[in-house]
Amino acid sequence: MALSYQPDNQSMNNTNSQADKTFSNPLQDGKELIADPCILVIFGASGDLTSRKLIPALFNLRKNGQLPSSFACVGFARREKNHEEFRDELKGKIEQFSRTKPSDDQDIDSFLDMIYYHSSNFEENKGYEHLDLFLKDLDKKYGTKGNRIYYLSVQPSYFLPIIEKLHAHDLVYSKDAKDKFSRVIIEKPFGHNIESASSLQNSLTKHLSEEQIYRIDHYLGKETVQNLLVFRFSNTIFEGLWNNRYIDNIQITVSESIGIEGRGGFYEEQGLLRDIIQNHLMQLLSLVAMEPPINLSPNSIRDEKVKVVQAIRPFPEQALKEDVIRGQYINGFIEGEEAIAYRNEDKVANGSQVETFCAMKMFVENWRWAGVPFYIRAGKRLPKRCTEIAVTFKKVPNILFHKNDKHNTPNCIIFRIQPNEGTSIKFNSKVPGGANIIQPVTMDFQYDNYFGKEVPEAYERLIFDCILGDSTLFARFDESYNSWKLLTPVLNSWQNAPLTNNNFYQCGTWGPQASDQLLERDGRSWKTL
Numbered sequence: 001m002a003l004s005y006q007p008d009n010q011s012m013n014n015t016n017s018q019a020d021k022t023f024s025n026p027l028q029d030g031k032e033l034i035a036d037p038c039i040l041v042i043f044g045a046s047g048d049l050t051s052r053k054l055i056p057a058l059f060n061l062r063k064n065g066q067l068p069s070s071f072a073c074v075g076f077a078r079r080e081k082n083h084e085e086f087r088d089e090l091k092g093k094i095e096q097f098s099r100t101k102p103s104d105d106q107d108i109d110s111f112l113d114m115i116y117y118h119s120s121n122f123e124e125n126k127g128y129e130h131l132d133l134f135l136k137d138l139d140k141k142y143g144t145k146g147n148r149i150y151y152l153s154v155q156p157s158y159f160l161p162i163i164e165k166l167h168a169h170d171l172v173y174s175k176d177a178k179d180k181f182s183r184v185i186i187e188k189p190f191g192h193n194i195e196s197a198s199s200l201q202n203s204l205t206k207h208l209s210e211e212q213i214y215r216i217d218h219y220l221g222k223e224t225v226q227n228l229l230v231f232r233f234s235n236t237i238f239e240g241l242w243n244n245r246y247i248d249n250i251q252i253t254v255s256e257s258i259g260i261e262g263r264g265g266f267y268e269e270q271g272l273l274r275d276i277i278q279n280h281l282m283q284l285l286s287l288v289a290m291e292p293p294i295n296l297s298p299n300s301i302r303d304e305k306v307k308v309v310q311a312i313r314p315f316p317e318q319a320l321k322e323d324v325i326r327g328q329y330i331n332g333f334i335e336g337e338e339a340i341a342y343r344n345e346d347k348v349a350n351g352s353q354v355e356t357f358c359a360m361k362m363f364v365e366n367w368r369w370a371g372v373p374f375y376i377r378a379g380k381r382l383p384k385r386c387t388e389i390a391v392t393f394k395k396v397p398n399i400l401f402h403k404n405d406k407h408n409t410p411n412c413i414i415f416r417i418q419p420n421e422g423t424s425i426k427f428n429s430k431v432p433g434g435a436n437i438i439q440p441v442t443m444d445f446q447y448d449n450y451f452g453k454e455v456p457e458a459y460e461r462l463i464f465d466c467i468l469g470d471s472t473l474f475a476r477f478d479e480s481y482n483s484w485k486l487l488t489p490v491l492n493s494w495q496n497a498p499l500t501n502n503n504f505y506q507c508g509t510w511g512p513q514a515s516d517q518l519l520e521r522d523g524r525s526w527k528t529l
């Protein structure tokens, strides 16, 4: 049966005319969805994200027949170039980065025909006047009915100036606009700390309603991340055990072997906590720990996620010293290749204090999770790329089979977010033979083996959802706010505490020793990845 929902307006004052429409929620049923006509304007179209992720995502959406039949895309950036030059550049990038390759020239050219370029400074009125006229022409040509999606893939300092200009030139509509919509997708980071995030929100909401703001966290677009909800709430056998009575600890790791990839300037401003922990990692934690939502509407799901973050115990002063570990990489080797220290990367200060690794112990203080530690860690230049959630259960009592077995291996469920996407369950089994020998075995589910089809890129799903007006997989402001509320004191505590020798780790290792000691103190260790 195809189910549908009305976006619920209990938590947020939802009066957007588009939000009143009934949509089919993709998490809810397998129905084909029809997207409304629209024009997507990408600010920062000369950047890496556009050519590596956004344009290939549009290419694949079109291939799958998911783009509206009336659709056009305009790249907005400062560099002077014409439509043809822009298309030529993108052609090579699609061939290089798209998960499916164009079948022939016709395939790619017909796609590029609906991509345009508009060059202007982000602060120049003229640029927006021309944009307005241009978009109106495209409306006539493509039948896009004035519907607009603006994707802000720009430095955070431009978020507000761009929205102000769009507003001043009537390029964003009021939430009450009839028969047309405007939505804005904002890349992270949303703010720099709790104060700046709140101030940005206050300024943005002078021109946009919360329902028009789509804060992107591409982790939420990953199939394996969406599957956390399905795994937990569409099976009976796990949910009953999902609490402090049965679970000993939960570990979440976002490990990358790459460094900062030429983004020295960005990293010097942000650091790893803002880049990965405040958003991607906190989203994973919320999905693992949340209560079942009352339905699958965007607000019901986000209401439950935000409660998890609100329930995390703030770090007392002592915990800031003991339970939060930061690190920065120094020279080392990754897969046999020499890798340079963070401080020697381009655009990084010699004495930089910025963290490229972080590990923490957190407690979600509610009835379900009281007493269960959540150990989280993320880092650059670690031995391999691997994002995993490991849920470790309590050991059985040493009474029957484990009397003489000092190992007593606990059950464990591992969600492999990437790579080798899948889920595995570890349990004990009798080794065949006369002796009562017990050995842990693993039951494993792998997406590609099982479903035999490629998993779509996160950006495909998220752009498609925004066109549909479904914000389920985007972060609501209170999620971001509460995450900043928890983590701003951590950032503040680092400000006057320079890195010491204990904070440095060699490229190709699992971070500073203190990260292992964090678990050793509790008689535990990080799961081997």
Ligand code: BG6
Pocket (backbone or CB within 6 Å): 218, 256, 275, 387
């Ligand atoms: C981005 C961060 O949001 O996520 C990068 O800015 C990071 O620093 C990237 O490398 C990781 O994404 P993924 O999808 O490769 O895990």
